[in-house]
Amino acid sequence: MENIADILKTYWGFNAFRPLQEEIIHSVLEGTDTLALMPTGGGKSLCYQVPALAREGICIVVTPLIALMKDQVEQLRRKGIKAAAVFSGMHAREIDAVFDNCIYGPYKFLYLSPERLKTALARERISRMKVNLLAVDEAHCISHWGYDFRPAYLEIAGLRELLREVPVLALTATATGEVEEDIQKQLRFRNGRVLRKSFARENLAYLVLPEEGKQERLLKILRRQEGSGIVYARNRRQTEEIAAFLRKHRVPAAFYHAGMPMRKREAAQDSWIQAKTRVMVATNAFGMGIDKPDVRLVVHMDLPESLEAYYQEAGRAGRDGKKSYAVLLHSPADERKLLENVDISYPALEEIRNIYQALGNYFQLATGAGEGLSFDFDIGEFCRRYDFYAMKVLNAFRFLEKDNYLSFSEGVFLPSRIKLLLDKEALYKFQVAHADYDAVLKAILRSCGGVFDFYVPFDEKLIARRAGMLQEEFQRTLPWLAKRGVVSYIPKTDKPQVTYLSSRADAGNLYLDTVFLRERKNRHLENIHAVLEYAGETGRCRSKMLLSYFKESAAENCGICDYCLKLNRRDVTEAEFVAIKAAIEAVLQKKALSRQELLEQLTEFPEIKLLFVIRTLLDDGQLLKNEDEDRLYLAT
Known part of the structure; x- marks a missing residue:
């Protein structure tokens, strides 16, 4: 086993671990099932990356964040560490190649979306891997009582049957005591250990401001507080309107939401990360897994749906330890909106059945067919055609997923990918016999390292230029080469997808767990009441209130929240x-x-x-x- 301090220095250049990281790593290396609770920006990924590198074998990382998967795989590869990912939207041939590489190649990390654990292919291939650790990121998603429950996470328990001697490391930034217990139960901890870092953020000032004219107040806040910021809005329309308002008043701002084409989302995000844009106005789809430590300000324009979600989103400010602010603006209308949203979040059983029936018709899928098939999905067109409300459709998908009917993934940009199917000797013979295609194949070889071993992302325009041809001509050439077994080519895509987890059922016979639906709705209402209590309170330290919610006590007031500042003014x-x-x-x-x-x-x-x-x-x-x-x- 390699020394963990040497690994940290060699690959990350750090001389010492952050608080709690080393303790978590030692717990994992001892073979102990471990639940680690660390605030946003606490360095959770190192807690599984370092022990996985210290031991022979591969680490399987389960996470719902596709953007994070892609980013971490790229970062690990830049360090010379073999890593791969499998997630929704990938082609079957590509997935097959990734699994083979992880079985037979020197790979250290395989990132999987939880939906992939349902497949027989994933289970069969994982059973043949030498796995040294199972890491579960955003582990609160496995708990029925967590604010962001994801049914696919329940499949992880089945993975433990295949990996009986492999320790589990569950990681999350937010969990109440009840959720902590449920995570350990759902992941079948054996002699488990819980390690937690305090939820207190001493550099983060929580401010709750009653306000009717929210945009004008936001502008004043941004004029007073320098630095990069995130503004969270409830819906897509609001993100665009607020960003336009800020730009009109000379504040560089962009917007981000799941309805944007992936390329535009990535461009907006990159501009903000590189500080070309000061403020990102976004729905809560933005921020998870993004490494930007110098955010000075996070503003919520509406009340959040839970204190767990609020703590995690607010916690994206001040990850570098410097003074930062989390501002919550609210008005009397916000309470009504929150309660109305509960009905939208929990469609009636008949509504879910109607949506499921319409979906099968939309894809022209016969009853009894479709298991394992994925379809590009335009939710706007679907809702227009069948007169559904988009949010009800998305929420219906959550419950259909829980009962193993289908899963939905938002648009993920996947560039074109290519793999050479011939070995080097056979390829040379092909080039000699088909001289007209020699320049194309040479351009692919020069541009795509590792193309004999796995699917490599590539830029059609770049390779066409290197081959001395127009892009359109090059794109016609690829199917010809694929038909002759020279290459395997997967075109780029950025569309959302619906995947049928089981064959299409008759909607009238659809079974849904109505008890679960009712329990989730009641828990949602409890979360909302906790938020309303937090926003309406004027006589307690905000930080102490949040710590109390997470069953952690604080001896002293934080000194920097809106309540404490009022006290300080008198001093x-x-x-x-x-x-x-x-x-x-x-x-x-x-x-x-x-x-x-x-x-x-x-x-x-x-x-x-x-x-x-x-x-x-x-x-x-x-x-x-x-x-x-x-x-x-x-x-x-």
Whole structure:
């Protein structure tokens, strides 16, 4: 077994682990089933990557986040570590090749979406792998009582039957005590161990602000607080409207939601990560698995559906440990919207049956056929044709998935992929016999490393140019080569897909677990009431309230939330205010500074009091902020 400190240094360049990481790694290496609770940005992936590299064999990672899979596989490959992923939208030939590589090749990581665990192919191939660890990311999704329950996660327990001696590492950023127990039960822990990092985020200020004019308040917040930000909105239309409003007022903003083409989503995300765009306005589809530590501000424009979801989304601010803000804006109308959404989230049994029947008709699929088949799915066209409400359709899919009828995956951009089917000697003979195709095959060989071993993503335009032909001519050539058994070619796609997990049933005989439906609806209502209590409370520290929800106590108030700041205002005496104001003016007379630079220069004053005076001077117009340079300066 390799030394874990050496692995950390060799592949990641770090000299020491973060708090709790080393303890989790040792627990896994001892063969103990382990549940690790770490806040967003706590470095969860290293907790399975390091022990997997320390031992012979391959680590299977189950995660619902396709974007995260693709990103981590790419990162591991750049470090020289063999890694692969299997998820919805991939072609059967491609999946087959990945499994073979993981059985026979020196692969260390196989990322799987939970839906893939249902297939006989996955189980048969996994049983032939030398697995050293089973890692379950976003483990709260396996619990019926978790805020984001995903039925496909229940298949993981079956995987344990194949991997009896393999330890399990379950990872999540959010779990109540009840969810902790359920995760261990569902994953069949043997002598399990729970390791948790405190849910307290000492650098994150939670602010809850009652507000009717939310867009105007958002603009004021962004003008006062420098740095990158995420703004969460309830629906797709709102993300576009808010982003347009911010751009109109000279705040660089983009929007992100699942209804956008994947290429546009990726372009918006990349622009924000690279700080070309300051603010990302998004639905909650955005943020999971994205590594951007310097987010200074997360604003929720509506009440979230649970405190678990809120904690995780708010926690995307300040992952670098620097002072950051999580702001929740709410109005009386928000409570009504939340309660209305419960009815949309839990369609009636007859509605689910009607949606299932219409879906089979839409795909022209005969009763008794379709098991294992995937179909590109345009939900907008489907809803227009059959007069359904899109959110009810998506929620119906959740319950159809739970009872093993079908699964739905949102659009994932998959570039064109290619694999050479001939060995090198046979390929050379083909090139000699078909000289007209020699340039194409040479361009593929030069551009696609590993193309003899697995499906390699490629750019048709680039290879066509290298082969000296037009892109359209090259795309006509590929099917010809595929027909003759030279290549296997899978065209690019970015469409959502519906996969039938079992053959199409007669809708009238559809069995659905109505008890489960009722229990989930009741739990949803409990979550909403917890959110309403949090938003409506004015007499307690926000951080202490959140910690209490997760069954963790805090001895002291955080000192930086909206409640604590109100208390602190009473603690700033008139003499202190005058002294701090004079110090601020003396510094800013020399040059404009950012808020953080100001705090660093005036360390003789408590940060809480200094921030209070800065905010007061901004409110009074005695301090101004330069939007272009993000600097504070004195009003003339």
